[in-house]
Amino acid sequence: MEKQRFEFFIYPQEVDYTKRMTLTALGGCLLNAAGLAASEKGFGMESMHAQGLAWVVSRLAIEMEHYPTQYEKITIETWVHDCGKLVTTRNFVIFNERGEQLGKATSLWSMIDFATRRPVNLQEKTDLSDAIIAGNPIMEAPIRLDELHVEPIDTHTVRYSDIDFNKHTNSMKYIEWMLNTFNLAQFEHRILARFDVNYTHEALFGEQIAIVRDEKGDEIYFDLKSSTGRSLCKTRMVFKAE
Numbered sequence: 546m547e548k549q550r551f552e553f554f555i556y557p558q559e560v561d562y563t564k565r566m567t568l569t570a571l572g573g574c575l576l577n578a579a580g581l582a583a584s585e586k587g588f589g590m591e592s593m594h595a596q597g598l599a600w601v602v603s604r605l606a607i608e609m610e611h612y613p614t615q616y617e618k619i620t621i622e623t624w625v626h627d628c629g630k631l632v633t634t635r636n637f638v639i640f641n642e643r644g645e646q647l648g649k650a651t652s653l654w655s656m657i658d659f660a661t662r663r664p665v666n667l668q669e670k671t672d673l674s675d676a677i678i679a680g681n682p683i684m685e686a687p688i689r690l691d692e693l694h695v696e697p698i699d700t701h702t703v704r705y706s707d708i709d710f711n712k713h714t715n716s717m718k719y720i721e722w723m724l725n726t727f728n729l730a731q732f733e734h735r736i737l738a739r740f741d742v743n744y745t746h747e748a749l750f751g752e753q754i755a756i757v758r759d760e761k762g763d764e765i766y767f768d769l770k771s772s773t774g775r776s777l778c779k780t781r782m783v784f785k786a787e
Contacts, residue, residue: 546675546678548622548623548624548678549578549581549582549585549622549623549624550620550621550622550623551577551578551581551582551620551621551623552618552619552620552621553574553577553578553618553619553620553621554616554617554618555570555613555614555615555616555617555618555619556615556616557615557616559615560614560615561732562729562732563732564614564615565612565613565614565736566612566613566614567724568607568720568724568737568740569717569718569720569721569724571607571609571612571639572605572607572716572717572720573717574619574621575605575607575621575623575637575650575652576602576716576717578621578623578637579602579623579635579637579652579654582623582624582635582676583600583676586673586675586676588671588672588673588676593656593671594659596670597658597659597660598656598657598658598659598665598670599656599657599659599711600654600655600656601654601655601656601657601744602652602653602654602716602744603632603653603654603655603743603744603745604652604653604686604687604689604741604742604743604744605650605651605652605653605687605740605741605742606650606651606652606684606685606686606687606688606739606740606741606742607648607649607650607739607740608648608649608650608684608738608739608740609639609647609648609736609737609738610646610647610648610738611641611647611648611736611787612647612648612736613639613641613647617641617642618641618642619639619640619641619642619647620639620640620641620642621637621638621639621640622637622638622639622640623635623636623637623638624636624676624677624678625673625676625677625678626651626677626678626679626680626682627677627679628667628668628673628674628677629667629668630666630667630668631655631664631666631667632653632654632655632667633653633654633655633667633673634651634652634653634654634686635651635652635654636649636650636651636652636683637649637650637651637652638683649683649684650684651682651683651684651686651687652687653686653687655667656670656671687741687742687743688741688781689743690741690743690766690768690779690780690781691779692768692776692779693757693758693759693766693767693768693779695757695758695759696757697755697756697757697770698726698756698757698758699722699725699726699756700753700754700755700756701722701753701754701756702751702752702753702754703748703749703750703751703752703753703754704750707748707750708750712750713747714747714748714749714750716744719742719744719748719769719777719778720742720780722754722756722769723756723758723767723769723780723782726756726758731784734786734787735784735785735786735787736784736785736787737782737783737784738783738784738785739781739782739783740780740781740782740783741780741781742778742779742780743778743779743780744777744778745776745777745778745779746771746775746776746777746778747777748769748771748777748778749771752771752772753772754769754770754771754772754777755769755770755771756769757769757770763783763784764781764782764783765781765782765783765784766779766780766781766782767779767780767782
């Protein structure tokens with residue numbers, strides 16, 4: 546069984562001032578590749594929505610050696626690694642136009658019922674057997690992150706531009722809010738080498754979100770909290786010199 550491959554072109558709006566692709570743009574390409582791959586195999590968004598179901602990513606980890614730059618093309622290779630009752634793992638490898646590996650990612654997905662907002666048994670609702678390519682893990686699985694209990698460094702009110710076609714906050718917007726708390730020096734001659742994210746609850750339209758950040762050596766942790774103090778999204782970011 547062959548792994549699925551999809552090409553993406555890096556537009557100017559997808560890079561930062563260093564002309565390297567942003568983490569949020571890269572994450573968007575990974576999620577798009579996952580959606581395209583699922584649709585090709587018959588368990589994509591449209592077929593699931595027709596059954597009152599939706600895929601949700603719960604954890605994602607990305608490791609990058611180099612980021613593509615403006616006007617480059619990348620190829621994302623993806624496949625389903627395994628499938629349990631509540632969670633399935635999807636892997637990704639990112640290549641440049643010369644076929645050189647730039648990075649890799651692994652993600653955990655669940656399926657929810659639109660009406661109840663509860664997870665459903667994947668093995669009862671869909672058949673992923675034709676998509677699974679078993680093998681050794683390509684990288685460390687996304688880690689489970691703990692809540693942070695320090696004072697917020699910033700806040701963000703969820704607005705129109707944060708909302709996707711499901712009327713949910715787009716998953717990459719959480720990351721954008723966090724990255725916007727850095728100054729430009731954070732990205733001078735450094736790249737984000739390892740990134741872990743745990744999505745736990747949804748940020749609602751109009752809600753004011755507290756952005757909590759803590760630094761532990763070379764690792765930077767974030768925790769987004771709702772107006773009631775509930776943790777919505779947690780990340781770990783590890784930078785390295787380029």
